[in-house]
Amino acid sequence: MKWRNPVDLVRDALRGQRARDKDLRNLVSNLPYEGLEKSKQPNRHFPGNAIKTTKYTLLLFIPVNLFEQFHRMANLYFVGLAILNFVPVVNAFQPEVALIPICAILSLTALKDAWEDFRRYQSDRKLNNTPCLIYSRKEVGFIERCWKDVRVGDFVKVVCNEIVPADLLLLYTADPDGVCLIETANLDGESNLKQRRVVPGLCISDPRFEPESFNGIVVCEKPNNNLNHFKCYVERPDEEKVGAGLESLLLRGCTVRNTDHAVGFVVYAGHETKSMLNNGGPRYKRSRLERRLNVDVIFCVILLFAMCIVAAVGHCLWLQAVPGVPPYLVPDSAGRLDSPALSGFYMFFTMIILLQVLIPISLYVSIELVKIGQIFFITNDIDLYDEGTDSGMQCKALNITEDLGQVQYIFSDKTGTLTENKMVFRRCSIMGVEYPHKENAIRLNVLEEAESEEEIIFNQPPRTGWSMDFENSEPEGRHHHHHHHGSRRKSKVSGQGQKDVAFSSPLETDVIPDRKLLQQISRSQEKDPYLDFFLALAICNTVVVSMATARRRRASWFSPSGRTNNPLETVSTLVKKVGSLFTSGQKPIHQHLTVSKSDMVIEEDDLSSEGIREKTEDLDGLETCSLHAASPSHKESAASDNLRYEAESPDEAALVYAAKAYGFTLLARTPDSVTVRLPSGKDLVFELVDTLAFDSNRKRMSVLVRHPITREYVLYTKGADYAIMELLGTPYAEHFSGSEKNIASDTQHHLDCYAKEGLRTLCITKKVVSDKEYMSWSLQRQRALAAIEQREELVMETAVQLETNLSLLGATGVEDRLQENVPDTIIALREAGIQVWVLTGDKPETAVNIGYACRLLEEEDLVINMSCKNKAVCTSILDCTLEEVRRYDENPQNVDTTPNISLVIDGRTLVMALSPDLENRFVDLTKRCRSVLCCRVTPLQKSKVVKVVREKLKVMTLAVGDGANDVNMIQAADIGIGISGQEGMQAVMASDFAISRFKHLKKLLLVHGHWCYTRLANMIIYFFYKNVAYVNLLFWYQFFCGFSGTAMIDYWLMIFFNLFFTSVPPIMYGIMDKDVSAEILLGLPELYRTGQGTGEYNFFTFWISILDAFYQSLVCFFIPYLVYVDSDVGLFTFGTPLNTVSLFTILLHLSIEIKSWTVVHWIIQVGSVALYFIVTLAYSAICITCNPPSNPYWILQSQMADPMFYLICIITTVVALLPRYMFHVIKNSIAPSPLIQAKLLDRLDPSARERCIREWRSFRGGVHLEDSRSSTPPSPALEIPVEMYTKSTGAAELMEDEFVLNVITDNYLRHNGPGT
């Protein structure tokens, strides 16, 4: 390397820093500079693609790791004590010995860190060395290099099923339409294919793409972590700017699917890629118990100081009382003695060292271990496992398990959380006429019954033939086996195969057309609203069409192992591709092979089947390519049945499938065109002019197409009814006929009915755009798209400009079915004393009905509805209601007659109610409500609600949701639970715990939450007790040794005592103790209430245990003292029985506390005692002079030869534990707590237990509970509460409303991303 001027180097580094920090980056191709030295490279300032996630380097490991570790308070405490011990005047032990604890802790942690870092290093290396194809000018082609060689400005080629190595600006794909499909499952878990397109107008898709011809400048923004946002433009040599956004960006970690190959320009590499920027560490939350615990640790510190001061003052006074110079006072080397005051001062520090165990540092380590154990059991619970998705419980936050046992408020999302998020097309209204789709409803009922009776779904003949996929025949084929086996589970397994594509269960895909509507369509002509309606359903979406046979291999999470096979796979793919040109006719054979192999797997039921499955899927992967290669010519001939729709939201898929049921089949979608097959068999190719994507402010989306026959520009818009109704083209204008006017109001009427039924509604409109209008709009649009500043706002503005004067075609009602056992779960949670709130973006009517269906609202409830337009009204309503509710509350006679109060509030009112001046009143009102339903709320409002309740009421909150719109809420709550449902993984990634079904919440909270909480709470209390009881022995001894800081127990044995002899039992207790069985906890949800509020770990229990510890230590000290007083006992001979006695006391104390003894308990308890004797005996036999002055040689042995030793052990232990034992016995006999009563039930046989539970419920829960149990879920058509509704928020009111509602239909919100 050439020598360079250091000034130049510094200047260059500064320039690099500036280049990286600039808001806009200018990137050029590396190719012209290939082979030049580094300083000549234009993109040298930007980091390369090699990643390094390790924290340490080999050389600097020790200093850096130590530095990291000393950030912890606990370690500093240890170091402080060790240093103190090196000061000769205050040391309590030999200085070297005092180093043991800190060294042990530091080295263990360092080992763990080193191992973790090594793992990271290995995975980094694997990733960095994965091969990829980079263009080289010298070779004039793509050559194979490693990921780490990729630099910003390179051209990278990715082939099918390969993972993208860096963030690429897509320049070329093998697809003639310039489209590349990717799967982002690695990034956000969304498994549907997403379409990316080449930057338009840059590289005209030559038969061969030549990177060397690329001579533009790519200007892009600074790297950020928003996965859904990217702005950039390319400046061509002729100074024209071409805008590009996320639709042209291939993110690192994505997998290329169904596209033979693609070439991209690297814009961000390595740590600047979006996926790496999104790679946050694990979340750290502090649980409420831990916060409480820290307060008690401070008490312990105070206690420690008090004891040290007592000792210091005592030493001082004792020294003053000593006459003359007794021979036992040792002067310093100069022969002088310190003054009593000074000695007392030194003694204070000596005592801190001696009594250091009082501050339970080891408690923190133990708590962490206990939580790991608890999480192990939670994640391994088979009841929290969902077979449908093959996913169990995931714990992301490792340290808030016990919070699950204290939840007081649950905030739940509706769509996808309470409901399946499987959208089923139910009804539609076209031109003011309602089509109820009765046959379809019957089919759904059949399906439902089949499922509820646990029968084989495929035994029913749900399919009527016309919408049978090729793929569907596969489960049909398998069905024979299931029939023989008669197992429901297996049939579910086979259903799995279909689940590859989201939103495509038979429930969702099959729609039986309404007969009347079918007739209507068959009569319709070319230009007909019916035709337009279905065209709009088919076109107005972002659904990607793929071939049914193109089953994709699921990539595992960004794992390098998945990647390592790739080169081989790539080669075979290429070979296969060539082959497929000749063998396309053999396709069915492969298909057959796949089927038969999977069948074999099912039949054999064996564990090795995974390997086989892998193989079959590989075959599938190959086919993907072979099919694709043949695509242009085969597309036309491909049977429409082979189509699969990859939708980003379930609503879209449901509508496309509905359109397909009526013969309007979406055949293909490219960036420029949409092909739809009409019922007549004719294919219409619409030129796709523009797509106005959904956003949460507009709450609608549109597509602008050019009609192939009329050549008109047509805008189809679909969206939330209230968003659309405002934009209808002056429905009352003169040029519309009377009937037209009615359409809007009729449709609105139908929409209201749908909502009452709990259906999700969408309005479909059409608008013909004149050429002139289009031309002017399109200019603006171009400008907006190329803008880099405020691009979103501008783009949205143009969309709003076009979406005016729409004419209404009709509306659709899509059902979102409740998940199984949701009502059960909600009732149980409520019995457990948890307030359940549902926050949804749906219309109030829909929400209320779902509320009744899931038993959130009961028939006899008093439902208060709050919906007002301005703050004054809101205030008065709030005051009135509060007044009324208070009246109910205050009147004691009303206790039984008072109906439960439920509150329904809409987003707009919520904003007002949460304003600072009304906040308190609102919270006060909700506190008195049994359940609260918030409708039409935005993600931000959701989190606001959670925050307000959490802060005002100081309660433990839990938020549960499944979509991106719940992320804010999940993060705001104390506990965030994500449901890994159909809508991507964003909620799961933000959550602390991830479950797969709402019903799992019941066991998670009632059983695991309760267990985790009681276990940990009792373990912590025990830990405090243990430390105090043991340390006090030393303290009492100070009264007999002139407060001189003498320890009568060997220091090593003291360390071992805490480290080995008594550490495992409490940890085991914290992990495995079971106060009440899971069955009882589930049967009697109210047992959960014991943990709420302060629960079992509170001020009272803490001090009781401290007092008990004082008592026990007194007994443990003074009984041996009285035995040995005036005898010739040696100091350590006296300490040995003391140590033994306190071991027995401490372990037997735990035995009293342990609620259920399993084998593990026995082994650990007995093992601990055995370990004590073995280790102490061995230590006493080996150590002759190793630890002066204690010198434990042969002490325990000689003690054990003395019967007195055993006598002391028995009597002291009995006397020490009697009070606690008696306390438990008396309490359990006279006033047993509910938990103890429940525990009694546990001992009964199942049938008697069942009966007792029922009696208990009726006794405790009163008549009401029984009633609500026996009554069937009310039908959606409830009179009273719903009427209250229609009175207040009529359709007219909605339409008049000028207020801009921040309400969004739930499932669309994902576009907003978590950043909002």
Added chain:
Amino acid sequence: MVKAKAKPGPLARRPDNSAFKQQRLPAWSPMLTAHTVLPFFYILALICLLLGVWLLLTVQSTQEMKLFYTEAKTCAECFEKRENVSLAAEECRCTVTFLIEKAFKGDVFFYYGLKNFHQNLRRYMDSRDDGQMVGRKSNLKNPSLYCSPFSQDQNGLPVAPCGAVANSIFNDSFTFTYHKSASQNIPVPLLRNGITWYTDKNIKFRNPRMGNLTLDQVFEGTTHPPYWQKPVNELDPDDPTNNGFINDDLIVWMREAAFPNFKKLYGVLCRDNKPFTKGLPAGNYSIEITYNFPAQRFQGRKQVVLTTLTWFGDPPAATAAGHSGPVPRTTPPF
């Protein structure tokens, strides 16, 4: 609820349905109610009662006699004398007499006792070198820093045995006489060795071994602790197994007492000859004390204790628990 099936491929992530992982291990959950606990209590009470009765009987059969001699009779003079450090070298003897009314049956142990002497102060306890006591040559010449300031004398000679513990050794000696009649004075034979733990005498305390050198040669170049009158190798010149570091009195003293009031074994009655074959007969006794240990400096008291042994206690290390201790507590407190 229980789904016990083999694990098929598609359910790969399904947790094991084992009793351990599902927290369904068979468990014994005792209920602490009066009903279940009372029988246990009765059994416990019975055991304690029996133990208590037994202990009571044994304790009653032991005999003990304490004799404070700090300022008793002629010893008062010596007491005054020892107050003055400069007279330390002067010998002082005194005699105390006492009456044993009831004969001591069996083995009789002779202790000296100190009150208010804190052998358990941390600094005092630390002030010793076990390495030196175990016979390491390096420690002999270079005593541990813990011994300071009793590790070297003014001339820089190492002290053996070093430290405050050894320095403050109890150095009174006793001659025990039985006055069978006014004229017949029979000296009571005391076994003065075998009063230490076996492990102490043979393992923890050893004289440095240096080839064929005599003990005096071995300790050459060291000096005795400042309070001592004679070097360590002259503690018992007659008996090489009781001289130097393995002197029984030194070993007994070096095992620090747990409490400020303690006693330490001085000797055991030798029952070989009459009239002591059955123990100490009743009658008049006297003890002649070579009064060396200064007690007034710490306001302490010195005593002589004679006891017989109970069935428990490991002779000669431990003794009877005496009148206090667990006995009153053995009856269950309910």
